[in-house]
Amino acid sequence: xxxxxxFPEFCNLFGDTYNxxxxxxxxxxxxxxxxPIGGTVRFTEEKIxxxxxxxxxERMQERVIExxxxxxxxxxxxxxxxxxxxxxxxxxxxFGDYIEKEDGSRIECLGLYRxxxxxxxxxxxNSDFEGxxxxxxxxxxxxxFTMAYTPDESLGLFKKVKGIGLNPKAAYEGxxxxxxxxxxxxGPILVVNPPFTKYLLKLIGAGDVPLAFEKENMEAYVQRKxxxxxxxxx
Amino acid sequence: MKRNLRFYFALMFARGTALVLKLIGRKGTSMxxxxxxxxxxxxxGRMPKPEKIIGITGTNGKTTVANMIEDVLEDNGIxxxxxxxxxxxxxxxxxxxxxxxxxFGKPKHKLxxxxxxxxxxxxxxxxxxxxxxxxxxxxxxxxxxNAHAEFILDILNREIPxxxxxxxxxxxxxxxxxxxxxxxxxxxIDHLDTDKAxxxxxVNDVPVCPKCFGPLVRxxxxxxxxxxxxxxxxxxxxxxxxxxxxxxxVEHMQMTVEKDGAAHIYPLANANNINIYNSLAAVAMLSExxxxxxxxxxxxxxxxxxxxRYSETVANGRKIILHLAKGQNPIACSxxxxxxxxxxxxxxxxxxxxxxxxxxxxxxxxxxxxDTDFEFLNDESIVQIVIxxxxxxxxxxxxxxxxxxxxxxxxxxxxxxxxAAVTPEADTIFILYDVYTIRLANAxxxxxxxxxxxxxK
Numbered sequence: 017x018x019x020x021x022x023f024p025e026f027c028n029l030f031g032d033t034y035n036x037x038x039x040x041x042x043x044x045x046x047x048x049x050x051x052p053i054g055g056t057v058r059f060t061e062e063k064i065x066x067x068x069x070x071x072x073x074e075r076m077q078e079r080v081i082e083x084x085x086x087x088x089x090x091x092x093x094x095x096x097x098x099x100x101x102x103x104x105x106x107x108x109x110x111f112g113d114y115i116e117k118e119d120g121s122r123i124e125c126l127g128l129y130r131x132x133x134x135x136x137x138x139x140x141x142n143s144d145f146e147g148x149x150x151x152x153x154x155x156x157x158x159x160x161f162t163m164a165y166t167p168d169e170s171l172g173l174f175k176k177v178k179g180i181g182l183n184p185k186a187a188y189e190g191x192x193x194x195x196x197x198x199x200x201x202x203g204p205i206l207v208v209n210p211p212f213t214k215y216l217l218k219l220i221g222a223g224d225v226p227l228a229f230e231k232e233n234m235e236a237y238v239q240r241k242x243x244x245x246x247x248x249x250x
Numbered sequence: 251m252k253r254n255l256r257f258y259f260a261l262m263f264a265r266g267t268a269l270v271l272k273l274i275g276r277k278g279t280s281m282x283x284x285x286x287x288x289x290x291x292x293x294x295g296r297m298p299k300p301e302k303i304i305g306i307t308g309t310n311g312k313t314t315v316a317n318m319i320e321d322v323l324e325d326n327g328i329x330x331x332x333x334x335x336x337x338x339x340x341x342x343x344x345x346x347x348x349x350x351x352x353x354f355g356k357p358k359h360k361l362x363x364x365x366x367x368x369x370x371x372x373x374x375x376x377x378x379x380x381x382x383x384x385x386x387x388x389x390x391x392x393x394x395x396n397a398h399a400e401f402i403l404d405i406l407n408r409e410i411p412x413x414x415x416x417x418x419x420x421x422x423x424x425x426x427x428x429x430x431x432x433x434x435x436x437x438x439i440d441h442l443d444t445d446k447a448x449x450x451x452x453v454n455d456v457p458v459c460p461k462c463f464g465p466l467v468r469x470x471x472x473x474x475x476x477x478x479x480x481x482x483x484x485x486x487x488x489x490x491x492x493x494x495x496x497x498x499x500v501e502h503m504q505m506t507v508e509k510d511g512a513a514h515i516y517p518l519a520n521a522n523n524i525n526i527y528n529s530l531a532a533v534a535m536l537s538e539x540x541x542x543x544x545x546x547x548x549x550x551x552x553x554x555x556x557x558x559r560y561s562e563t564v565a566n567g568r569k570i571i572l573h574l575a576k577g578q579n580p581i582a583c584s585x586x587x588x589x590x591x592x593x594x595x596x597x598x599x600x601x602x603x604x605x606x607x608x609x610x611x612x613x614x615x616x617x618x619x620x621d622t623d624f625e626f627l628n629d630e631s632i633v634q635i636v637i638x639x640x641x642x643x644x645x646x647x648x649x650x651x652x653x654x655x656x657x658x659x660x661x662x663x664x665x666x667x668x669x670a671a672v673t674p675e676a677d678t679i680f681i682l683y684d685v686y687t688i689r690l691a692n693a694x695x696x697x698x699x700x701x702x703x704x705x706x707k
Binding site for chain 2 (some may be wrong): 023026028030031034037038053056070073076137140144155159161190203204207208228229233236239240243244248
């Protein structure tokens, strides 16, 4: 099993590096390929079971978009083929249509799905999110400068129960396109949501493997669910 | 800026607020300044200021350095005002200016020393120009407030007045890049015995050359991105320090600082890396202000680290150490964890890292645990970790993922239960606490002291 981590030296904000460290501890025999920004992207050249990219700074986001733009057709083909992707934080904006800045100017993204983001650097959004995915509770945290909009809610990843979805009016958080999963939730999402992690591992062919510290992590998940029920509103 | 009717109304209202607060016995509040700014948004700009202003900003260490600078100035009989007892945001600065002014706002003192919150820079730098501004470092901090280092760096570059002289950390490639047009001096440390061959931290916000994105050669690796670097592609390199700590002698608790070819020895209050940098930063700033090495040395000899940040007690043969580990700040907590690992003895660590306010009414974003080097706690000298607080399950999972064996960890919801769980095997007990939980930390220390007395009977 091969897992490629895109540009980990930069796309590593908000503790999300641990999404992949958690998988490394869970899948000790898997090969983890860390592709630096100056390196050659592997998933468009060879079979990769999961491609991961984490949150990044706004300047780096523009650099990442330009790095991946020449690979747009190949990336679209990989999504169509069913390769699994997990993009967290503002990484999900990279494959959308564009990012609109405060002055109205736009950063054109790869345009692989219908989504745009509005950036407001002076108003940071922070919130707790609870939603559902395949009948399981998903929890996570949002800490971001953008709100995202899509005309096609059928692309929604997590159905909102509490908190804010892609934007304050959205019924869903995140984007799902075949096996592409993009979410603003940090946490890291794979540590904080063991049921989702197990789903993802099955999807990429790892089977029903025990997660690292699964029992302890499930206890934390159950406690968090109780705390969300008591303390998180809206 | 001219003073208008609105300004005077705001000033008088703030004075009234301060009087009421005084009558009801409340101190150190930023409420007068808050009201002044609500009523007159550019109040700080219109308020007359002392002739000279010194500012201290940066992600970590600014409170400690500001306190050191203030202590030295006081010890040398220099008259000044400061926001030590208030807050370091614009409302705290406004409150300090109001409290130390005559009836119509004329300042009572010629010098102001302000600790300045870096994130709040847009709220005060347009209205006041420090003569000298020290920046300790730039790191990731609270995600909620500070987002990431680039965001803070952009704010400072945009807001710092061009006429302000900067005192910058040469060993921080982010900090040393601030305000390229400003007059500046740098401080840096040649060598520390704890210098490393490779960075062993999760977070390194300068992974490549900040100029050309080429590979960076790390000549000195200290912690996170702190150290000395150069780029063979474009020639970028860490700036040469004007204030160079050429020798840090931990055994004798002193450092030698060279400036313009002259070397002077300064006592150290604490020998961990962070506090050596803090002392050096204070030396650089005080020297730029105009104090002589002798004046600084004399005051440094009397100095300790503020008890709200670090304190040691010995009882019944066991050392109890209160160590600040600022919540939601992965770098500050990583430093605390490394200090604990490097401390001598068999150690037990009591941690309650939860955000005091978040825990009361919501579920804290614990993502910052995963930027924090819990891995430093995986050391045989740390015989036990006691985790308490609302997010104890989450902290437990993070500690396990760091490789700490489960048998060395206990965890519980109630912080008050932590002292009873401490193993007698430990000869040193660290209590890690957030800024807002110092009272709780003191209560836990007291329980440990009382427990020790009981055991001694």
